[in-house]
Amino acid sequence: MYNSFGEIFRFTTFGESHGKAIGVVIDGVPAGVDFDEEFLIQELKRRRPGQNRFATQRKEDDFPEVLSGVFEGKTTGTPISIVIFNKDQKSKDYSNIKDIFRPGHADFTYFNKYGIRDYRGGGRSSARETAARVAAGAVAKMILKEFNIEIEAGIVEIGGIRAQNLDFDFAKNSPILALDKEKEKIWMDLIDEARKSHDSLGGVVKLKIKNAPIGLGEPIYYKLDNIMASAMISINAVKGVYIGNTNAHKLKGSENNDQIGKNGFLSNNSGGVLGGISNGEDIELEIYFKPTPSIFQTQKSIDIKGNEVEVNLKGRHDPIVAIRGAVVAESMAACVIADMLMLNATRKIENLKKIYF
Amino acid sequence: MYNSFGEIFRFTTFGESHGKAIGVVIDGVPAGVDFDEEFLIQELKRRRPGQNRFATQRKEDDFPEVLSGVFEGKTTGTPISIVIFNKDQKSKDYSNIKDIFRPGHADFTYFNKYGIRDYRGGGRSSARETAARVAAGAVAKMILKEFNIEIEAGIVEIGGIRAQNLDFDFAKNSPILALDKEKEKIWMDLIDEARKSHDSLGGVVKLKIKNAPIGLGEPIYYKLDNIMASAMISINAVKGVYIGNTNAHKLKGSENNDQIGKNGFLSNNSGGVLGGISNGEDIELEIYFKPTPSIFQTQKSIDIKGNEVEVNLKGRHDPIVAIRGAVVAESMAACVIADMLMLNATRKIENLKKIYF
Amino acid sequence: MYNSFGEIFRFTTFGESHGKAIGVVIDGVPAGVDFDEEFLIQELKRRRPGQNRFATQRKEDDFPEVLSGVFEGKTTGTPISIVIFNKDQKSKDYSNIKDIFRPGHADFTYFNKYGIRDYRGGGRSSARETAARVAAGAVAKMILKEFNIEIEAGIVEIGGIRAQNLDFDFAKNSPILALDKEKEKIWMDLIDEARKSHDSLGGVVKLKIKNAPIGLGEPIYYKLDNIMASAMISINAVKGVYIGNTNAHKLKGSENNDQIGKNGFLSNNSGGVLGGISNGEDIELEIYFKPTPSIFQTQKSIDIKGNEVEVNLKGRHDPIVAIRGAVVAESMAACVIADMLMLNATRKIENLKKIYF
C-alpha cells in the first residue's frame, strides 16, 4: 500500500536512484486502450534531466521497457509493468555522504525510521522515482485521450515573482515551462543566478485539467480535491497545494461564490470542484515546490553517530525542481482523473444498466 | 472506501444533515486503551455550533452514543461505533431550495453525479458530517495521549489580516480560537461586520503536532504530509494546505534547508517532515478555508431544470467556517497520527521482535 | 479494514452480541436503487433465531433502523447505515463463563490476542454479528434484482447423510431448508436427537447463483471464486468451501473439463467459474459448517489463569448452525456479486464510453 496510489487505476512504483532499475506496475487499466509506446517515451523525455541548463546535467536514458499488459498494440486489462534500468549511476559521487545527513533531504528520517538506508543518490527518496510516476501518467493520459480530457501545467511563480498573463501554449515550448512570456527571461535570470551562486530556488506550478466530465470525485474521503492534493504533495519537494482561486481564504462569500447562469458557472473560483466533485469547469490548482535541497554551499549537519559535521555536496542537481516537477504533477493529475473516471462510472444504477443490458 | 479514511486506524462516517442520525465506525483501534467518554463529549462540544455569535445559532445536542467496541471502560480491539441522532432538524427551512442549486455548495455536483440528492440542509455534503470526524478524532486522541502526543490549532488569518505572534494557549480560551491576542478584536470585528452585511469570511488555521516520534509516514504514497493534506482538504470548505514555512516556494535552498546540530534541527522550515517522514520537530501546517458559501444576499443560479433563478437563503449559518473547522482539523490530524503510529510500528524487523519475543 | 468486506460494494459491521447494538455501514451502493425496507425486514426474519425447534429459542427482534443513505425510497449513493438494537440480552446467562474458555469458541483466542474480551455471549465473535451481514446482503440483493440475478441456498448434507435430488423450491418452504424432500425427515430426526442428547451437528450448505453475467471476477487475486470462499469462511463455524463439482480433485481432466457447444457449456463441473471469472453458467458452491460449539455436556477447559476447569454451558443455542448459516451464506454471496458487478463495469474501455458518451 505504501508505494501504491489510486483505487481502481492503481499504480505501484519501486526502485532506488542507484539500484538496478526503477519501475511501475499499473493495475486496473481497462482493456482495449490503444497503447502508444512512442508517447510513453516522449513523456519520459519531458521529465528527463540534462536537457538544458535549467536542469541537472545528470544524463539518464530513461528508456522504458514494457514487460506486460499490452498485446498487439492494445491494453489487455492485465497489469502493465514498465521498467527503466539505471545506467548513468556514478555511485562514487555519493560516497562522501554515506554516513552524513544532508540538510533538507530524507537521509535523517530514512535512517531513523528503517535503521538502514541506501545512501546512493538518496536511494528510494530520490526524485528519480518520479520517472516511474511519469510512466504511469503516460498510460493514464492514453485513457484520458479517449475522453478528450487534457492536462497542462507550467510555472506561475519563481523567486516570489508571479506571472500576470497565463499562456499554457507558450509554456509548452518554453525551456522553463514559463506560463507568462513576459516573465520567462526574468525567471531564467533568477535560475542562472541561483546556479552560479551554488544555490537553488523554489517555485509554483499551475495545473489545469480541461474537459473533465461533471461527477468526478467520491465524497467524503475520496474527493477529487483531497486526492489531487495527496497526489501532488507526495511529489518530492512539494510543500503545499491550493485548489481554485488562491485568494479564497481572504475573500468574502459574496466574492468567492461562483454564481450560475444557464450557460454554466459565471466564474471559477472553486477551481472546478464543489463538494469534492468536478462541476464541469476547468479543474485548476497550484502546487508549491520548495527549493532543491542539494546546494553547493557548506552546511552544518550531523553524521549517523551524532557528531557535528560540515556538508559539502558535489555532483549535478537541478537549480529548481519545480520545472521538471510540473511534468510529474501533470502525470499524477492524469492518474487521479483516470481513477476517478472509473470510480464514478459505478455510482448510478442507470450507468450499470447501460453496461449490462 | 469512499466514506472511509485511514489504513489501520480506519474510520467510516455515515449520515445526512437532516436524516435520522450521523455516525462513525472506527476500526483498528488497539485493545486496552482507556476510553474516556467524557472527553468524547467535550470534543464534540468544542465543534458544536450555537455557542456564541461567531458561529451558527443552529442548536445541535450532538450527544454521542457509543454502541460497540468498549467494555468495562477499555477498548476491546473491535470496531467502535458512535452514533449522534439528529434532533434540531427544521426541515422546513430548506424547502425553498429543494430544486435549486445554491452557489458555492455541492447541490449542483451531487445532483449531476447521482441523479438524486437529499436536499435537506445539504444532505451528505453538509458540514454536519464533521461531527462524526470529531468523534473519530476524540478516540484517536485517546490513543495519542498514551504517547504524550498533542495537537493544537487556532486561527492565524482572517480577512487577509495575519497573526504576528502565535500563542496556542491563548487560542484555547479565545471564542474565535485566535492565535494572536493582538488580532483577536480586529478579527471579531471583521466577523461581526460580515454577519451584519449578510456575508461570510474565509480564514486560515494553523495546526501543530507536538511530541510525535521520528519515523511517522510511509513513503512514497502514504507520506505523513500528503496524507495529512488529504485529510485536511477532505474537510468542507478547505481549499489549500501548506506544510512548514509557507514561504518555502519563494526561498532559496540556502535559506530553506534546516541545518542540523547535535541537539537537533537548527530551524523548522520543513514543518517537521522530511521525505514524507516525521523528523521529531513539531509538525506544522496551515489550512486555507474558503468563506461559508451560505450567505444571505441575492445570488444568481439555476434550478434542476436549467432555468435561471434568484437564490435567497434563510436559516442559520456560520459567518466563518474556519473557527469550527480548526477543531475538525485537529481531529483529522489526530486520526492521521494514530494511523501512522501503527503503520510505522511494523516497518523494522527489530520492532516486530520486541513484540513477539 | 478488519471489519469490512468488499472493494466497491464495501460494508463494515460493528457490535457485540450483548452490547447496545449491532449494525452495518454499506458504502458504494449506487444511487437510484429502489430501497425495499420490507424486504430488509423479511431477510432478517429468515435468519432470526427462535422460529422453530431447529434453531435456538433466543428471541431477537432484529428490527433494523435505517439511519442514512436512503431518501424518498431510493438510495442516494451515500453510505447506508443500518442499526439493530439489542433487546433480549440476558447477560446473566453468561456470568458463569466470564473467566473460562468455552471449547470450540473464540474465547481463548480473543483473550490472548487482545488481552481483554467482552465475554457476554461471545461478544464480537458471536454469530449475532451475522445479522449485520444479512442486512448488507439484503441491500446487495436489491441491486441484483435490477439484473435478475438470484441467489438460493439450502441444506445438502447433515450427519454425513447427503441429498440425492436437489430442489431449491422445496428448500424455500422447508423449516430446515432441506434441498432434498426425501431427506428432510431423516435430517430433522438427527437434529432432534442431537438436541435431546445435549449435542449439536455440523452440516453442508449448497448455494447457487443464477443469471450472473459473464465476466464477474478480477484476476488474479480478486477472482470470483477466491473472494467467494473468503466471504463464506468468514462466517462463523464455516471450515471449508468447494466451488463446482466437489469430486473434481478425484477426477481426470477428461472427466472434469466442461466441453463447449454452440448453445453453451455441455456440463458445469467448474461451478460457473473459469480462471476466476464467471462463465455464464450457474455459480455453485458448497459450504462446510462445523457443529455448534455450544453443547450442554461437561467439557474440559482452562480458565484465564490457566487452571483446569469443567465447563457446563446453559442457555439457548442452535443444535445446528448450518441452517441459519445458509441465509448468511446467501447474503455474503449477494454482497460479493454486487461488488463484482461494479468492478467488472470498468474493465473495458468500451464500457466506460457507454457511460460518458
Place this chain on the structure above:
Amino acid sequence: MYNSFGEIFRFTTFGESHGKAIGVVIDGVPAGVDFDEEFLIQELKRRRPGQNRFATQRKEDDFPEVLSGVFEGKTTGTPISIVIFNKDQKSKDYSNIKDIFRPGHADFTYFNKYGIRDYRGGGRSSARETAARVAAGAVAKMILKEFNIEIEAGIVEIGGIRAQNLDFDFAKNSPILALDKEKEKIWMDLIDEARKSHDSLGGVVKLKIKNAPIGLGEPIYYKLDNIMASAMISINAVKGVYIGNTNAHKLKGSENNDQIGKNGFLSNNSGGVLGGISNGEDIELEIYFKPTPSIFQTQKSIDIKGNEVEVNLKGRHDPIVAIRGAVVAESMAACVIADMLMLNATRKIENLKKIYF
C-alpha cells in the same frame, strides 16, 4: 488491487506466460531482514517445471533478478521488485488455439470479459504467474524464519486414494511430494497412467504451519482462515479448501470441539484457528486441485465466432498440477502469515508501547 494480495505484506504480480517477463513487487517488507538470494533461487527451483516426468517438460530458467529494496544484503523497507524474464517461450505451440476456447481454461472468460486476450500459453491466466507468487513467498519465508515459523506441504490424495500416515519429512524428498511413503508408488503409477493416456489427474495438498504465535488473524473479515482460503483458491486449478479436520461437518459438537488442558488443546480438529485467530496449535488445511485442463484428447469447443470446433492440444503440460501447486500453496501461506504477523502487532496498546518507549 486486482493483482495484489495482502494488507501490510502486500505483493503485486504482473506478466503473461509468453510476454517479456513476469514479476512481483513486494511492499511492506520490514527493514533489516537478511535477504537470502540463494534461498529465493532454490524456492523458484522447487516450483520449476521440467525436473522429472511428473511435471511438464517445459524448461523455464526462472532466474530471478532482484531490482530493488535490498541493500548490502538486507531489506531496506522499500518495495522489493523481482523480475523473471521469459526465455523458453515457443509461441508457435499456441498458434493453433489462437481463436478457440480450450475447455477447462480461462480462454472463454478472458475473451468475453476483456474483449481481447493474449492467447499465447494462456497469457495472464497461465500457471506461470505462480512463479511470481513463489518469489513473494520466498521473501515472506525470510521474515518467518526470524520467528521460527515453518510451513510444509505435500500430497495427501491422488485419484481418490488417500494417504494414511503423513510424513512431511518424507515428502520433502519425494519427487511427487508424497506425504505417505506407502502411497508414493501407487500415486506415481496413477500419474504415469494418466500421462500415457493423454489425460490428467486432480489431487489434494495438505499444508501445515508450525510455531505460529497465538493471535494471528483479524476478525471479522480478515480472519486467518478466510484469508488463507482466499489465498489458496486464487491459485490456478484450486477448487476448494478445508481448515482443520475435514470431517468436521459430519461430526457432533461433542466430537469436534477441542477441549483444553493446562498444557494446551487436547486435540486439533480446529486446524489451529478459533474465531478466525490462531490458537497456537499447528495450522492445518487441505487444498483441492482439479485435474490439469490441458489434456491431449479431442474435445468439443467453440471458436471466438461461436462456431463448434474440435480441440486437439499439443505442447507440454503437467499431468497433475497439485504437486507443483503444493509449493505455490506454501508460498501463499507464507505471505498470509507474514501479513498477519504485522497486522497483529498493532492490535494491543501495550505492543505499541513496547516499540515507542
